[in-house]
Amino acid sequence: MGSRAHYVIIEDGRHRNLYSQWGAHEIDLDLLPGPGSALRFARAQHPVEAWTDAEMCDGAALFDLDTRTLLWFGHCDGDPAVRTAALMALRRTWPGWTVEWAYNGLMDVVARLGTDPAAIRAPRAMPVADDLRTPEDFHAAFPQMRLSPEAYPPGSLLPRELPLGPIGLGEADPDEPWGSVLLTVRQEGRVSAYDVDGTPAIIAENGAERVFEYLASWTPRTRLPRPPVAGVHLDADARRAGVWTSYPDLLGEPAMSAALWPSWRWDLWQDRSGEQLDRCDGAVEVPAPDLCAGFDRLSERFTKHQDGGSAVEGISMLLSVVGGLRAAAEEQGARLRADTGAAMLHRPIDLEEHERKATETAIEEVRP
Known part of the structure; x- marks a missing residue:
């Protein structure tokens, strides 16, 4: 981790x-x-x-x-x-x-x-060992994994590599606090909007055929419960798509999945969410991010970070738990062996007082 x-x-x-x-x-x-x-x-x-x-x-x-x-x-x-x-x-x-x-x-x-x-790029296929040549062999070795019986019928010969993914798509839970992806679709002149649990990269990697299969059973939304962190707009009439994101989650997509979007053209809108909303014809209401709250949180995190930050807190908690477990084991006459080598210390650089003050001032100066 x-x-x-x-x-x-x-x-x-x-x-x-x-x-x-x-x-x-x-x-x-x-x-x-x-x-x-x-x-x-x-x-x-x-x-x-x-x-x-x-x-x-x-x-x-x-x-x-x-x-x-x-x-x-x-x-x-x-x-x-x-x-x-x-x-x-x-x-x-x-x-x-x-x-x-x-x-x-x-x-x-x-x-x-x-x-x-x-x-x-992370591997997109898993090598199949020589002694796992059938689905039955594979399931016996990896009972937690399942192969599609349609793609790999019982008794059939498995390929040398099994493709990994893409990760499936689902509708976002409106009660979850974290952001989701706004997916909008123009089809036959009308726009429908969906709240998606996923990323733009996952949407692109699923390909046009699978994405539209998902949409057939989803419920269109007229309002999102929270600001989205990213968005994908699919104009099925013009076979043109656009994507924006506030996170580093494009991961080379959709260019790497171009074969799954035959004759589609993709536009990359960086973080310009307005590009998508301008194409929605008012079909969905999207809350705007609270920039004032964002500055408050940034200032709060910066102050806390100078005292060690979350990495030091996490490592300290890990070492405390390991110490408690070791003491409990010794009380029972046992000995606990723990490898905490991965708990390498990470801490912020020591700032001069003038550097800290200048940063705090800069944050306040650009605050809206």
Whole structure:
């Protein structure tokens, strides 16, 4: 487990790749004080050669000192309003720099280095061992997994690789607090809207045929209970689609799933949600993110982060639980062996008082 983050520093045409197992969840807070402290922080992380795969990387920052460009992404407390507040503050605390969001996550970072983004895509197929040649063999070895009897009839010979995914789609639970995806469809001149539990990448990876099969049994919505974190618009009449997102969840889609959308054209709208709403003909009411609340939460998180942040809290809790279990085991005359090597400490950089104050002032200055 963890909150995996990469930090890439480009200088004089060469790059260094650094890594933290726990850094991604609050990467926006480590960047907020500006390039001086952010680079001190990044250079203190662990040098690595390899990359995590794109789906496993939760945050990254690329510091291009040659072009004075910051390319980054992160969780931002799971709130589009916090993300917007962070981006507004960063443009104040990084004067003279271009601040960009990586909509395809780590794929955008490695692409900036000239690496093929497909090289870090998670595997889309599982190799089948020589002794698991039939569905019966496979089920005996992996009882928790199920193969479709239509695709793999009993007694049939399995292929050398079984495709993984795509993950299925479902309607979002209106009572859940986290954001969902607004999916709108224009068909025969009319627009219908759906509240989807998933990501734009998952929608694209399912392909046109499967997506429209899902929609046949879903209930159209006229109002979303919360601001969406992303959106996909499908114009079935023109066979044209558009996608926007406030998170790094495109992951190279829909380009990598183009074969599943034959003759469709996709437009990438970055985080411009208005592009979708302009095409909805008022079919759905969508609450706007609360930007004032986003700034409040950003300020609260930044203050708390300077005292150690959630990574230190999580690691402290883990070590406390392990210590309690070890003591309980010893009371029973047993001995507990625990490997806590993965609980590597991650903490923010120590800021000078003037750096902390300047960051707090910048947040207040750009607050609406």
